[in-house]
Amino acid sequence: MDLYCLSRPCPYNVSRTTIMSSPRKRTIRPTRVAWIVALLFAFPAVADAGDDYSDEAFSVRMPPAFVRFTEVSAFGGPTVANRYSSAINPAAADWFELPAKLGLVAAPYYANVRFDNGTNLNLVGESVTWDTRDFGTFQPTLSQIRSNGAKLRTTGLEFNYKVDTAQLQWGKRVDNWAVGATLNFAEAQVVQKMGALRVSESHAESYRFRFGGLYQPCDKWLLGLIGEYAFQPVRTKALAFTMHGPVRVKLEDTQQQILIRPGVSYEYAKLSTVFLDYAYGYYRNDSGNALHDHRFSTGIEHRVLDFLFLRASGSLDVRGNAGFSAGASLFFSKNVSLDVGYQYDMLPELRPEFGRSHIIQAALAIRF
Numbered sequence: 001m002d003l004y005c006l007s008r009p010c011p012y013n014v015s016r017t018t019i020m021s022s023p024r025k026r027t028i029r030p031t032r033v034a035w036i037v038a039l040l041f042a043f044p045a046v047a048d049a050g051d052d053y054s055d056e057a058f059s060v061r062m063p064p065a066f067v068r069f070t071e072v073s074a075f076g077g078p079t080v081a082n083r084y085s086s087a088i089n090p091a092a093a094d095w096f097e098l099p100a101k102l103g104l105v106a107a108p109y110y111a112n113v114r115f116d117n118g119t120n121l122n123l124v125g126e127s128v129t130w131d132t133r134d135f136g137t138f139q140p141t142l143s144q145i146r147s148n149g150a151k152l153r154t155t156g157l158e159f160n161y162k163v164d165t166a167q168l169q170w171g172k173r174v175d176n177w178a179v180g181a182t183l184n185f186a187e188a189q190v191v192q193k194m195g196a197l198r199v200s201e202s203h204a205e206s207y208r209f210r211f212g213g214l215y216q217p218c219d220k221w222l223l224g225l226i227g228e229y230a231f232q233p234v235r236t237k238a239l240a241f242t243m244h245g246p247v248r249v250k251l252e253d254t255q256q257q258i259l260i261r262p263g264v265s266y267e268y269a270k271l272s273t274v275f276l277d278y279a280y281g282y283y284r285n286d287s288g289n290a291l292h293d294h295r296f297s298t299g300i301e302h303r304v305l306d307f308l309f310l311r312a313s314g315s316l317d318v319r320g321n322a323g324f325s326a327g328a329s330l331f332f333s334k335n336v337s338l339d340v341g342y343q344y345d346m347l348p349e350l351r352p353e354f355g356r357s358h359i360i361q362a363a364l365a366i367r368f
Contacts, residue, residue, distance in 0.1 A: 051319035054352040057289035061349035063232075063257050064281050064293050069113050070123065070143075073327035073341025073361050077301045077311050079275035080263035081214070081224030086139065086169055088261070089212040089224050090180030093129070093171030094137040099334055100367035103131035109143075109363040113347075116355025118150035119159060136172030143167075152192075152353045157199055159353070160191040176216040184208035184230075200238040204255075207231055220267045228259040234285075255285045271303045275313075293349075294318040299325075307331045321348035327361075335367045 053061050071078060074085035076092075086093040098105065109125035125143035132138065147161035164187050171180035186206040192199045208230035215223045236251040263277035281293035299313025309329040316322045327341030343359040350357070 051321065052351040053291075053319070053349045056291050056349075057285075057287070058353065059234075059253070059255060059285050059287070060283040060289045060291040063230075063255065063283050064291070065347040065349045067259070067281075068346055069111070069121075069343075069357070069359055072109065072111070072339070072363060073311070073325055073343065074339055074363070075301075075309065075329045075337075077265070077273065077275055077299045078297065078313055078325065079224065079265055079277050079299065080212070080226050080261045081222045081265035081275055081277070083214075083222060083265075086171060086180065086212075089214065089226050090169045090182045090210060091171050091173075091178040091212040091214040091224070093139055093169055093180055094131070094173045095171070095178050095214060097133070098129070098131040098137075098367065102368045103133060104368040105129040106366045106368070107363055109361075111359060111361040114358045115150075115350070117153045117353070118148075119354050120148040120150065121161065122146050136170055139169040141165075141167040141169070149193075153355060154353050155192075157192040157194055160189075160193070162189040163187070171212075173214075178214040180212045182208070182210035182212075182228075184210070188232075198239070200236060202234055202236040204232050204234040210259075222265045222267075224263045224265070226259070226261045229257070230259075231256045253286050255283070257284075258282045269303070271309070272301060274298070274300045291349075315346065317348065319348075321345075323348070337365045339363045339365075 072085075072087045074082075074087045076082040076084035078088065080089045082089060082092050083095050084092060105128065107127040107129065109127060111123040113121040113123070123143060123145045125141060127139060127141040129137060129139045143165045145161065145163040147159065149158050149160045151157065152159050165184065166186075167182065167184040169180065169182045171178060184206070188204045188206065190200075190202045208228060210226055210228040212224070212226040217223065232255040234253045234255060236253070238249050238251065240247045240249050259279065259281045261277060261279040263275060265273050265275040267273050275298065277297045279293070279295045279297070282290070283293070284290040295315055295317045297313060297315040299311060301309055301311035303309050307330060311328070312324075312326045314322065314324050323344060323346035325341060325343040325346065327339065329337060329339050331337045339362070341361040343357070343361075345356045346359065347357045
């Protein structure tokens with residue numbers, strides 16, 4: 001699970017880079033920014049024309065959606081070429097030195113995912129970031145997901161979802177390069193019921209390995225890349241209805257996924273950036289189901305005031321499904337900041353069962 005990394009600095013105090021070592025005066029070109037913003041707001045207008053993935057098995061549609069709703073709308077924007085947050089790219093954890101005296105950050109995190117069918121997912125995360133100065137930056141994270149048990153649109157069964165996750169991220173910067181890695185372990189349980197009757201119950205362990213890199217070829221530009229491999233053994237007890245009546249069956253399967261995501265960002269003004277990403281995901285299981293996922297995303301983050309940053313982004317997959325997100329970062333002091341975000345219809349893979357999604361996120365960072 002890619003949770004929020006608050007290893008990026010407060011904008012009032014930054015070191016370990018020449019990018020922001022001294023103030024720079026730049027002329028912002030409003031026409032360029034206006035074109036980008038117009039493009040972002042055009043994404044939701046074409047969302048209704050998209051394919052809702054109803055032709056694919058749920059088992060290969062859930063993993064890409066899971067990866068996306070656990071990535072946080074953080075400072076710098078939802079891009080693999082982010083200088084400040086390792087929510088997507090672990091290499092970003094060490095791009096800037098933490099301004100805090102001890103190099104420690106405590107970051108509680110909360111997200112709420114609501115679907116049109118009434119399903120409500122609550123995600124709570126607890127994260128600590130430690131900048132060792134010499135050996136890179138480490139971030140251990142724990143998180144929990146719980147659902148409310150609403151009925152699916154396709155089957156009418158009650159859907160209950162539970163996930164517990166432990167994750168460790170590491171990043172290290174050397175000159176204009178940075179590398180990073182993420183180890184993620186999760187235990188998941190899915191129960192589907194018809195009244196008091198349990199129709200199916202699945203248990204799975206997920207093992208995810210993500211590697212990332214950042215490279216600054218010249219001033220203002222940053223290139224990012226991540227690669228991920230994951231596998232998930234799944235055990236299911238289900239109630240099968242036959243001509244002789246209901247029969248209990250046991251099923252075993254293994255799901256695998258590969259994710260590759262390059263991206264680029266450009267700092268058009270001091271602490272204000274635009275980005276463009278492409279993500280390819282391959283998801284399959286032993287039952288022969290497979291999904292190829294291609295997604296493009298672009299966005300902008302603009303410094304409105306010394307302490308306030310606003311951002312907006314949009315995504316579009318090759319099936320024509322579009323989503324939109326917006327967020328803000330507020331720095332109350334160099335030691336305390338708050339990030340909030342909203343995402344609309346960013347999980348089209350789950351639309352057949354759950355409908356469109358609305359995600360609200362908040363993360364508080366306290367530096368020591």
